[in-house]
Amino acid sequence: MPAQKHIIVVGAGIVGASIAWHLTKAGARVTMVAASGPGGVATPSSFAWINASWGNPKPYFDLRLRSMAEWTRLKAGVPEIPLRRNGALCWDLPRAELEAFAAEHASWGYGIRRVDRAETARIEPALAELPELALHVAEEGAAEPVASTLALLADAERLGARIMIAAPVKSLVLGNDRIAGVDLDEGRLEADDVVLAAGAGSPALLATVGVALPIDTPPGLLVHSKPHRHLLNGLVIGEKAHVRQTTEGRIVAGADFGGTEPGTNPEETARELFAEVRSMLVGADDLKLDFHTVGYRPTPADGFPAIGRAPGLGSLYIAVMHSGITLAPAIGRMAADEILSGRRDPLLLPYGIDRFA
Incomplete structure (x- = not known):
């Protein structure tokens, strides 16, 4: 890698923050530009x-x-990330589908196990209604989305990245069949590579720059209570x-x-x-709604991530996906390696941009 290779990362959500951190950690000179604050638009409205x-x-x-696993490594590198492996209980499927899901994922090596009503009550004592059968995965968890993004950006900045918030990109800059940089309100910023x-x-x-990428943005509303005493130990993926709990x-x-x-x-x-x-939880009589969010989830048209260099514009790297919270650590690491070394991780092979051509 050239010692002074300059890379612009457009977007301050969890995926952009992870890519910026990994690039900076690997020795690149990184400038992040974003129209919105840390977390971007979708990340703050993520269930996480x-x-x-x-x-x-x-x-x-396999990618997920x-x-x-990469979340554990990332947490070790940035201890301020609020990551909890507090497990998840799931019964949001008809019983036959739940059984099939458990059998399939167990055969793939996922740490999934069946739990009965009594064990469900031990795992989550605050549940008002208990299913006959649920599935439990102890390795699942959550990362507080905005706080995790802020921690990554702060550490990237400490390592030398330049973070430009409230700096909307007006356009990409095309020159000699490559993306040469971005146009901002204050002028043009040039780079060796641009990550979108x-x-x-x-x-x-x-x-x-004449590139079409089919992306859907379905809305999703989440409710957020006021802070409350402890009710839930982990995540509950129930029928209702x-x-x-954050x-x-x-x-x-x-x-x-x-x-x-x-x-x-x-x-x-x-x-x-x-x-x-509230009806799902015992002891939630004093639980109060604080606010709701409506997030618009960037989802490529076939439902899977769009990750890789744009065909014909090798200096432009695209990383757009739903499930940004789950995927951010792996995508950050894999994208940084591909951008700096040209090596593409085999797990990314199905998700290239050329499949939309």
């Missing part, structure tokens, strides 16, 4: 469940499982809602981990959802 759970084909499971990790804002920036004591919940369809009246939707959540 770290998992390799159901509905994933084996190659995507690797990233679950701007989530839902990525298609508009790619359009400035998916629920967890390090500061807030209950965060959605109809699923991606959030709830907000409908035409998000405030009313939030109140109804919060009532369901």
Whole structure:
């Protein structure tokens, strides 16, 4: 790697922060630019469940499982990251599907086990209604999304990265069949490589250089309680809602981990959802709704991450995905290695940008 290789990272969400940190740690000169504050747009509205759970084909499971392990390494490098491996209970599937999910993932080496009503009560004593069968994965957990992003950015800055917040990128700069930098309100910033990790804002920036990337941005509403005494030990992926308690004591919940369809009246939707959540928990009579968030999840059209160099524009690296919280540590490490050395991790092979050509 050239000693002074300069790389711009566009986007201050958890994925951009991880890529910026890994690049800086590896010796690159990094400038991060972002229109919004630390955490970006999607990250603050994330349920933040770290998992390799159901509905994933084996190659995507393998990537997610690797990233679950990478969270441990990242936490060791940045101890300020608020990561908790507090386990998850799941029964948000019909019994036959739950059994099939358990059998499949166990055969793949996932630490998943069946638990009955009595053991579910021991794991989560505050649950008001107990399923006959649930699945428990002790290795799953959560990372507080904004605090984790702030910790990564602070350490990247300590290592020498330049962090430019409230610096919206107007366009990418195309020159000699390569992306030469970005245009900001205050002028042009040039670099050897540009990493686009701007989530839902990525298609508009790619359009400035004639690149199309199909990304959906489905909304998801989450409710956030006021801080409350301890109720939950880990994550609960139940039929009524998916629920967890943050390090500061807030209950965060959605109809699923991606959030709830907000409908035409998000405030009313939030109140109804919060009532369901309270009914799930013993000792929650004094639990109060504080606020709700509506996040727009950047999801490539086929549902899987879009990671890699843009065809024909080798100096542009794209990293857009839903499940940014689960994937951030692995993507940060793999992307930094590919950008600096040209080595592409085999786990990324199905997720290249050229599949959308």
